[in-house]
Amino acid sequence: xxxxxxxxxxxxxxxxxxxxxxxxxxxxxxxxxxxxxxxxxxxxxxxxxxxxxxxxxxxxxxxxxxxxxxxxxxxxxxxxxxxxxxxxxxxxxxxxxxxxxxxxxxxxxxxxxxxxxxxxxxxxxxxxxxxxxxxxxxxxxxxxxxxxxxxxxxxxxxxxxxxxxxxxxxxxxxxxxxxxxxxxxxxxxxxxxxxxxxxxxxxxxxxxxxxxxxxxxxxxxxxxxxxxxxxxxxxxxxxxxxxxxxxxxxxxxxxxxxxxxxxxxxxxxxxxxxxxxxxxxxxxxxxxxxxxxxxxxxxxxxxxxxxxxxxxxxxxxxxxxxxxxxxxxxxxxxxxxxxxxxxxxxxxxxxxxxxxxxxxxxxxxxxxxxxxxxxxxxxxxxxxxxxxxxxxxxxxxxx
Numbered sequence: 007x008x009x010x011x012x013x014x015x016x017x018x019x020x021x022x023x024x025x026x027x028x029x030x031x032x033x034x035x036x037x038x039x040x041x042x043x044x045x046x047x048x049x050x051x052x053x054x055x056x057x058x059x060x061x062x063x064x065x066x067x068x069x070x071x072x073x074x075x076x077x078x079x080x081x082x083x084x085x086x087x088x089x090x091x092x093x094x095x096x097x098x099x100x101x102x103x104x105x106x107x108x109x110x111x112x113x114x115x116x117x118x119x120x121x122x123x124x125x126x127x128x129x130x131x132x133x134x135x136x137x138x139x140x141x142x143x144x145x146x147x148x149x150x151x152x153x154x155x156x157x158x159x160x161x162x163x164x165x166x167x168x169x170x171x172x173x174x175x176x177x178x179x180x181x182x183x184x185x186x187x188x189x190x191x192x193x194x195x196x197x198x199x200x201x202x203x204x205x206x207x208x209x210x211x212x213x214x215x216x217x218x219x220x221x222x223x224x225x226x227x228x229x230x231x232x233x234x235x236x237x238x239x240x241x242x243x244x245x246x247x248x249x250x251x252x253x254x255x256x257x258x259x260x261x262x263x264x265x266x267x268x269x270x271x272x273x274x275x276x277x278x279x280x281x282x283x284x285x286x287x288x289x290x291x292x293x294x295x296x297x298x299x300x301x302x303x304x305x306x307x308x309x310x311x312x313x314x315x316x317x318x319x320x321x322x323x324x325x326x327x328x329x330x331x332x333x334x335x336x337x338x339x340x341x342x343x344x345x346x347x348x349x350x351x352x353x354x355x356x357x358x359x360x361x362x363x364x365x366x367x368x369x370x371x372x373x374x375x376x377x378x379x380x381x382x383x384x385x386x387x388x389x390x391x392x393x394x395x396x397x398x399x400x401x402x403x404x405x
Contacts, residue, residue: 007031009051010376010403011041014388016061018354018367022346022388027053028060033373033404054403056378059392061349062366063122063375063402065144065356066329068210068267068288068317071126071133075100075108077321082296086216087233089297093322094237109133112327113140119328120377120400125265125288125317125360127186127210131172138177144360147186147210147265150201153234153243155194162197182207182361189213191222191230195246195257202258208286208361211259213250214276215268216298220250251276260285265359267317270294270302277303277310286313286359289351291335293319304340308347315355329356330396337393345389376403 008030015026017038027044029037029051037044045053073093080093113136116124123144126133134146148165152158161168165185176183184207187193202209214220221228226245234240246253251272254260260283267288269280280287289302307314316332318324325331333348350366353374357366364373380399384391 007036007048007051008054009045009048010054010056010060011045012056012058012060012378013384014059015368016059016346016349016388016392017369018062018346018350019369024388026060028368028376030376030404033375035368035370035372035374037370038368056380056403057382058378058380058398059384059388060368060376060378060403061392062353062368062372063377064120064329064352065123065315065360065362065366066116066121066317066327067125067265067315067356067359068290068319069124069126069327070128070320070322071109071112071137072105072128072130073097074112074321075105077108078325080322082323083299085229086218086297087229089323091233091237105132108321110136112321113137113142116140116142116327117402118400119326119330120375120402121327121329122375122402123357123360123362123365125208125210125356131169134173134181135177138181143178143180143362143365145182145184145208145210147184149186149188150197151188151192152197153192153194153238153240155196158194158197159200162200184209186210189215189219190250190253190257190259191219192234195253198259199257202261202264205263208263208265208359210265210267210288211254212268213254213259213266214271215294216300217271220271223250223253224248251279255279255283262286265315268294268302269307270298270300272303272306274303274306274310277307277312281311281313284313286315286355288315288317288356288359289332289336290317290319290324291332291339292325293323295335296323301336301339304336304343308343313355313358314351315359316351317356328396330393334393334396345387345393348393349389377401378403
């Protein structure tokens with residue numbers, strides 16, 4: 007057992023505790039409260055003094071680590087189709103060794119930021135072993151594309167064999183595995199429905215990321231069908247031609263076991279449906295700003311009661327894998343939202359999104375991992391101070 011005494015403890019579930027203390031037994035929280043009381047209850051334990059703030063380890067609920075070699079190389083601001091075309095072209099120039107080195111570096115950066123859990127969306131499974139070696143937990147979402155129903159159904163049926171051909175033995179029970187549809191406009195609806203229905207763990211879906219997606223689903227025209235006709239030779243796909251969220255509901259995507267990523271283009275009535283369904287939502291604001299110069303409708307999401315978490319997306323669209331920087335980006339643009347809520351999105355919200363309830367909060371019985379952000383002084387509201395000073399040194403206390 008060890009006792010940590012900090013200037014401030016951000017528990018996430020309740021108010022921050024000034025001059026707080028935490029007792030940990032092999033990673034599990036045994037006690038938390040004001041230092042004078044906790045120390046008195048556990049006399050004889052050695053005390054680790056932290057000057058600064060202690061909070062739960064961070065949860066990055068949406069990443070694409072396998073394209074980390076494209077960091078800073080894919081220009082944005084001209085919309086999603088332009089961005090993804092640039093990404094595809096540049097990715098073809100990346101060799102296996104460069105990709106591997108970039109993934110390893112990305113995983114190291116996740117650890118250095120204080121990340122304890124991750125939701126990794128992958129085509130190649132290249133980041134699975136590095137994540138396991140680093141001791142990170144979370145979900146691996148094996149992404150599936152394709153609008154040719156029979157072809158994609160056949161791939162889905164062979165996905166387990168594909169997995170075993172790439173990874174002989176799953177490296178960690180702390181990393182769950184699920185097939186995941188990419189989007190409603192790049193994966194046939196029957197395949198999306200099958201994956202969601204058959205998922206034994208959480209699965210993931212990019213939804214309402216940009217207006218062109220809505221145009222394609224609801225009207226069957228616009229930049230997305232034109233791009234697919236040119237890029238994938240898809241010219242006769244039967245577009246649903248019905249409201250985007252009606253279509254999402256029809257394939258089972260509005261459900262508690264589905265992580266809906268982005269929702270940048272979602273409208274208040276649609277957000278109310280998401281909240282009612284109990285689906286988890288992952289916001290990636292810096293990526294949205296880079297690609298579309300647009301932010302998710304955070305205030306409407308809060309009003310609807312949507313279950314929110316944060317992710318960094320890929321280094322091809324975000325400057326870092328620091329999920330606190332995502333919270334800071336929202337803080338800068340939505341100053342009326344309490345910093346405590348934004349920190350909860352980066353910790354507890356992500357833990358629930360990835361079905362890891364033991365993470366994300368400092369309460370008795372939890373195993374959140376303890377992250378220290380060190381400073382000679384903490385002024386005012388600790389969560390607001392932390393987001394304003396997020397570049398200060400960090401370290402995991404149980405590392």
